[in-house]
Amino acid sequence: MARTSVIARERKRKRLVEKYAQKRAELKANGDYEALDKLPKNASPVRLHNRCKLTGRPRGYMRKFGISRVTFREMASNGKIPGITKASW
Known part of the structure; x- marks a missing residue:
C-alpha cells in the first residue's frame, strides 16, 4: 500500500485541478499565458496520476x-x- 502522504498529495492535486478548471479554460481561450503561468503548478491536470x-x-x-x-x-x-x-x- 502506498504511503498515506502520497495518497493525500494526489487528493490535494485533484481538488486544485477541479477548483481552477474553469479559470484555466478561460485563460487558455483568451491566450493569456502570463496569468496562466501564475496559477499553482498542481492546478494543471497533467500533473494528476x-x-x-x-x-x-x-x-x-x-x-x-x-x-x-x-x-x-x-x-x-x-x-x-x-x-x-x-x-x-
Missing part, C-alpha cells in the same frame, strides 16, 4: 474499475465485482 482507490498503487491501474490489477484480481476471485468471472476452458 491515476491511483488505485483502495490501495493507492500507481501502476497497473484499470480505468474502468478505478483500482489496480492486483486489487482487481483479489476482488474478482472473491466474487466482489459483479459480472466478472474467472476464465476457464
Whole structure:
C-alpha cells in the first residue's frame, strides 16, 4: 500500500485541478499565458496520476474499475465485482 502522504498529495492535486478548471479554460481561450503561468503548478491536470482507490498503487491501474490489477484480481476471485468471472476452458 502506498504511503498515506502520497495518497493525500494526489487528493490535494485533484481538488486544485477541479477548483481552477474553469479559470484555466478561460485563460487558455483568451491566450493569456502570463496569468496562466501564475496559477499553482498542481492546478494543471497533467500533473494528476491515476491511483488505485483502495490501495493507492500507481501502476497497473484499470480505468474502468478505478483500482489496480492486483486489487482487481483479489476482488474478482472473491466474487466482489459483479459480472466478472474467472476464465476457464
